[in-house]
Amino acid sequence: CPVLCTCGGQAVDCSGQRLFSVPPELPLDTGNLSLAHNRIASIPPGYLACYGQLRALDLRNNSLAALPAGLFLGARRLAHLDLSYNNFSLVAADMFLEASGLLRLDLSHNPGLRRVHPHAFRGLAQLRELDLSYGGLSAISLDALEGLPGLVGLRLGGNPWVCGCAMEPFLKWLRGRIQRCASDSQLAECRAPPEVAGAPLLSLTEESFQACHLTLTLDDYLFIAFVGFVVSIASVATNFLLGITANCCHRWSKASE
Numbered sequence: 001c002p003v004l005c006t007c008g009g010q011a012v013d014c015s016g017q018r019l020f021s022v023p024p025e026l027p028l029d030t031g032n033l034s035l036a037h038n039r040i041a042s043i044p045p046g047y048l049a050c051y052g053q054l055r056a057l058d059l060r061n062n063s064l065a066a067l068p069a070g071l072f073l074g075a076r077r078l079a080h081l082d083l084s085y086n087n088f089s090l091v092a093a094d095m096f097l098e099a100s101g102l103l104r105l106d107l108s109h110n111p112g113l114r115r116v117h118p119h120a121f122r123g124l125a126q127l128r129e130l131d132l133s134y135g136g137l138s139a140i141s142l143d144a145l146e147g148l149p150g151l152v153g154l155r156l157g158g159n160p161w162v163c164g165c166a167m168e169p170f171l172k173w174l175r176g177r178i179q180r181c182a183s184d185s186q187l188a189e190c191r192a193p194p195e196v197a198g199a200p201l202l203s204l205t206e207e208s209f210q211a212c213h214l215t216l217t218l219d220d221y222l223f224i225a226f227v228g229f230v231v232s233i234a235s236v237a238t239n240f241l242l243g244i245t246a247n248c249c250h251r252w253s254k255a256s257e
Helices: 142-146 165-177 206-213 218-256
Strands: 006-008 011-013 032-034 056-058 080-082 104-106 129-131 153-155 190-192
Parallel strands (some): 056 080, 104 129
16 A cells, blocks of 8 residues: 555545655555545656556546546546546547546536537547536537537536527537436526626527527618618719819919919
């Protein structure tokens, strides 16, 4: 058992020890690893390669801003991953690709989280619960969520959502899944634009996005053409009058001399 950790059965608890780095070695049969409430800022590549029995990994309340590529190559049984209360600003493409057995992923309370790559959750076909609450997300790509057929729990509250035209496809998808997907979407509110600030996401209907689908009719085109023609004629007439006036002023000036 690593120094400063306690071990029992297949559980290894290294939480709350003010660790700046992960323990170098763990029991090979570790099934539940808690590194929560430390000061860990990075994880070495391949750190989990030897722990094929790992099923739960708790990394909440650390200083992580990224995960190394291929971290989960040897942890194919990993089902629960907690990355809440860290410093992530981006959920990168294929970040969890090797963790194909994940059932629950918690990315909540990452206040700097601004972007989720469209392929961030690729390979997580079994994922059932995803927590993205209390971050800095103003939008999310629908592609990132459509690849999660097993999703039954989604938390989005506490983000500064911008409910403009680009948000319509995501809200349409969310309304279609709300019956079979537990969500805190009633707590998720729009931060902008001003006319819908404070409104719950699901309170927006198709009518809320009518302005995004305005199309011009034949009458509109004819009116625009007419206005353009009138403006052109008025411009020509104005220039003509200005030319005559300037010519008259010039002649009068010469006559005065």
